[in-house]
Amino acid sequence: MAERTADEIFKEFKEHSISEFFKKNKQMLGYSGMVRSLVTVVHEYVTNSLDACEEAGILPDIDVTITEVGENKYRVKVSDNGPGIPKKFVGKALATVLAGTKFHRYVQQRGQQGIGASGCTLFAQVTTGKPIHVVSSAGKGKGYECKISLNTVKNTPNVTDLVDLDGDFKGLSIEGEFAEVKFENSDHGVYEYLKRTALSNPHVQIRFIDPTAKEHTFIRAVNEMPERSKPTLPHPLGLAVNDLLEFAHLTQSRKLSSFFVETFARTTSNKVSELKEIAKTVDFDKDPHQLTWPEAEELIKAIRQVKWIAPDAVSIIPIGEERIRFALKNILDPEFMHVVERKPQVFKGGIPFVIEAAVAYGGKAGYSTEQGASGAILRFANRVPLLFDAGNCAITEAIKGVEWKRYNIDLDSQPVSIFVNMSSVHVPYAGVGKEAVSKEEEIIAEIKLAVMEAARGVQHFIRGKEHASFEAGRYKATMRYAKQIAGDVADLTGENAEKLEEEIEKLVAKHYPRMKDGDGGKEDEKEEAAAEEEEN
Numbered sequence: 001m002a003e004r005t006a007d008e009i010f011k012e013f014k015e016h017s018i019s020e021f022f023k024k025n026k027q028m029l030g031y032s033g034m035v036r037s038l039v040t041v042v043h044e045y046v047t048n049s050l051d052a053c054e055e056a057g058i059l060p061d062i063d064v065t066i067t068e069v070g071e072n073k074y075r076v077k078v079s080d081n082g083p084g085i086p087k088k089f090v091g092k093a094l095a096t097v098l099a100g101t102k103f104h105r106y107v108q109q110r111g112q113q114g115i116g117a118s119g120c121t122l123f124a125q126v127t128t129g130k131p132i133h134v135v136s137s138a139g140k141g142k143g144y145e146c147k148i149s150l151n152t153v154k155n156t157p158n159v160t161d162l163v164d165l166d167g168d169f170k171g172l173s174i175e176g177e178f179a180e181v182k183f184e185n186s187d188h189g190v191y192e193y194l195k196r197t198a199l200s201n202p203h204v205q206i207r208f209i210d211p212t213a214k215e216h217t218f219i220r221a222v223n224e225m226p227e228r229s230k231p232t233l234p235h236p237l238g239l240a241v242n243d244l245l246e247f248a249h250l251t252q253s254r255k256l257s258s259f260f261v262e263t264f265a266r267t268t269s270n271k272v273s274e275l276k277e278i279a280k281t282v283d284f285d286k287d288p289h290q291l292t293w294p295e296a297e298e299l300i301k302a303i304r305q306v307k308w309i310a311p312d313a314v315s316i317i318p319i320g321e322e323r324i325r326f327a328l329k330n331i332l333d334p335e336f337m338h339v340v341e342r343k344p345q346v347f348k349g350g351i352p353f354v355i356e357a358a359v360a361y362g363g364k365a366g367y368s369t370e371q372g373a374s375g376a377i378l379r380f381a382n383r384v385p386l387l388f389d390a391g392n393c394a395i396t397e398a399i400k401g402v403e404w405k406r407y408n409i410d411l412d413s414q415p416v417s418i419f420v421n422m423s424s425v426h427v428p429y430a431g432v433g434k435e436a437v438s439k440e441e442e443i444i445a446e447i448k449l450a451v452m453e454a455a456r457g458v459q460h461f462i463r464g465k466e467h468a469s470f471e472a473g474r475y476k477a478t479m480r481y482a483k484q485i486a487g488d489v490a491d492l493t494g495e496n497a498e499k500l501e502e503e504i505e506k507l508v509a510k511h512y513p514r515m516k517d518g519d520g521g522k523e524d525e526k527e528e529a530a531a532e533e534e535e536n
């Protein structure tokens with residue numbers, strides 16, 4: 001075989017755009033498995049709608065419609081009542097990977113990287129060859145529509161068929177056709193995703209039309225907007241090597257030392273001196289744009305050795321105890337529940353987070369199974385439902401670690417839902433798919449405490465309920481014999497049988513003084529009838 005020179009080989013050398021990269025690595029964006037891919041599309045559009053509405057101070061109304069258009073091929077349409085996107089930004093926003101209004105800010109927001117929506121455009125394009133169709137409001141009485149696709153080689157948008165529209169347009173509506181996806185009515189499906197989104201966002205109203213044309217509405221449970229998270233500076237303890245490099249390369253600061261003070265929270269010039277002492281080979285007078293990977297690595301090591309003041313927990317906005325209660329009541333309508341909001345804690349030596357947990361029993365909580373019922377675990381990070389990768393998640397681990405028997409709870413046979421939301425500016429995800437919270441020790445311990453507290457709150461209800469159902473069984477069984485005994489005694493003594501039966505029933509009832517609600521006894525029936533009359 002003839003040898004090839006370096007020059008010949010390097011004729012094939014090519015640069016490769018970020019969208020080319022994701023085109024080949026779709027799984028990194030959550031497009032793996034057909035059911036999950038469809039959830040990913042809905043998730044990306046819905047979280048964008050929520051972010052946009054909240055940023056504009058509008059209570060979100062979101063419509064999701066999924067239509068089957070072929071084998072493993074569906075049309076997805078998501079519309080909101082938010083601010084829409086200005087015409088000149090729409091192409092870049094929806095069809096340029098790593099472009100958006102959020103990623104340069106450090107706030108607890110759903111979207112961060114500017115990948116979500118453009119990832120959907122890319123996914124539609126590579127699976128069906130079709131552009132997405134967008135209708136947006138454009139100020140008073142105006143709107144526009146267009147089709148958008150992505151030039152993956154250059155990572156630039158193609159906007160076509162742009163038409164200005166007159167009429168009362170609201171928000172943004174995106175429609176796309178996706179293949180290699182599948183709608184499934186399961187624990188991992190779109191319906192469940194939307195239901196859980198409504199649970200963790202009680203200020204949202206969601207209408208969903210599924211592929212069988214059935215309409216489901218999750219009604220808004222509270223009419224106030226959630227508090228908005230304030231932007232904060234990133235805390236050094238939350239940084240990985242590539243984050244530090246990214247910040248350094250984007251900064252306006254001239255020197256590494258001033259870059260640290262200006263970019264990060266809790267970083268005084270004294271702290272920089274401490275870093276200098278440890279990272280001796282790094283020149284702190286150098287231009288941060290020239291920072292190299294080995295230097296960043298050394299700086300991150302130094303950061304881990306310095307003692308920092310914890311970041312400000314003010315930037316964390318949990319859902320709130322009362323809102324969770326409203327949401328659970330609205331959607332699961334349990335017989336009883338207990339909600340817990342814990343104080344901020346820190347992990348990795350200083351990153352604050354807040355855990356909220358709830359245990360709900362009865363009603364539509366848990367799953368109904370052939371045998372009766374079983375427990376459900378509802379995981380959330382910054383209010384976003386986590387449906388996949390449960391095995392790798394700190395929330396699952398913490399819940400599995402609780403001794404449920406102690407609380408009279410059996411996750412295998414009772415209708416219970418365990419709700420956990422972790423809020424933080426820096427949720428440590430276990431993978432790029434952002435479907436699991438990584439198993440940090442402090443986080444697991446804190447979730448366990450929260451869940452146990454919630455379980456204690458419902459424990460006596462469950463115990464009372466079990467006791468009551470046991471007692472009700474005995475009461476009913478005894479009552480069944482009252483008539484027969486009365487008859488037999490009447491035969492023997494010649495007394496009036498009906499009177500005897502009444503007396504025996506009174507005696508039995510005296511033994512079971514708690515048999516008032518829900519036992520099906522005679523007194524009960526009377527009370528129920530009276531109550532019904534009152535209602536009418």
Ligand SMILES: Nc1ncnc2c1ncn2[C@@H]1O[C@H](COP(=O)(O)OP(=O)(O)OP(=O)(O)O)[C@@H](O)[C@H]1O
Binds near residue numbers: 080099111113116118
């Ligand atoms: N429904 C919408 N209403 C208004 N603006 C939107 C809407 N959807 C997307 N945008 C704009 O498009 C930008 C890009 O969205 P995209 O989902 O790609 O990125 P992101 O939400 O910023 O981050 P992430 O990759 O984490 O989702 C957003 O930053 C936002 O400015």
Ligand SMILES: [Mg+2]
Binds near residue numbers: 044047048111114115
């Ligand atoms: Mg997004």
